[in-house]
Amino acid sequence: MIRRVAAIAIVVVLAACPPVAAAAEQSLEAIRDSAVTWLKQNRTLPGARMVAEADPLDSRLRLAACAAPLEVSVPGNRPISARVSVVVHCPAPGGWTARVPVRVHMFTDVLVTTRPLARGDGLGADDLRAEERDIASLAYGYVASLDQVGGRALVRPLNAGTVLTPGMLAGRQAVRVGDAVSMEASVDGVMIRADGVAMGAGDTGARVKVRNASSGKILDAVVSGPGSVAVLP
Incomplete structure (x- = not known):
């Protein structure tokens, strides 16, 4: 009889105690949303339109609900590409870090x-x-x-x-293919000028071929400035 009364008392005590609350878990969907939102707000180029979608996280992942605002970043400040790994971090004591793969289109x-x-x-x-x-x-x-x-x-x-x-x-071209150019050549110390046509393109200092507009002869020359070349000996 005593044992029976004791057992009833234990049941009553247990029934009176409130159940232990399960630890709150961080929403995986909220983690994915934070990664996409951060990318759209911080990595969209001026005048561009971003479409981003986070891949599903492992459903077995169990993370404690973060008591502080989530911190989001892209490692190394890398340029945005079609696949981006976004880091989402809980900065609260004992916090956690998750990596979210995101597929990106930027138009x-x-x-x-x-x-x-x-x-x-x-x-x-x-x-x-x-x-x-x-x-x-x-x-x-x-x-x-x-x-x-x-x-x-x-x-x-x-x-x-x-x-x-x-x-x-x-590089930027001082002379382009087909341009009319002024050819300069030094012959026995005398500077001779003639009209020519550029057969190559280049900036100042580049070596190109030119055709003498009168004789049709092909010559090697160095670009000396916009529309002018120095014929090589």
Whole structure:
């Protein structure tokens, strides 16, 4: 009888005690949202439109609810590409750090060729048009403004519809292919000038071939300035 009363008392005591609350967990969805929101607010280029989607985190991941605002960053301040690893950190005591893979698309206008172009061609407004492209997927970069191509020539031929990249452009050209140039040559100490046509392109100091407009003879020369070359002996 005594044992029975004691057992009933234990049951009553246990029933009277409130259940132990489970530790609050951090929402994985909130972690993903914070990574996407931070990217859109801090890494979208002026005039561009970003579309970002975080990959699902491992559902087995259990993190304590963070008592402080989450801190978000991209390691090394790397340029934004199509796949970005975003670090989300809980700065509270005993906090945690999670890495969130995010797929990124960033759309803005870039310059695209309007027609086939040859190596050495200079570029003008008629050769290029602006089109919206996903620059996050352009591994070799892009050119956004005609100001970036003025006075420069192509280092290789391009098909129509090609996105122009910085690596496709040579240095600024003082002389371009087909330009009329003034040729200067020193013969026995006497400076002789003649009209010619550039067969190559380059900035001051570059070596190019030129054709004498009168004789048709092909000569080696060095670019001495805009529209002028010094014929080599």
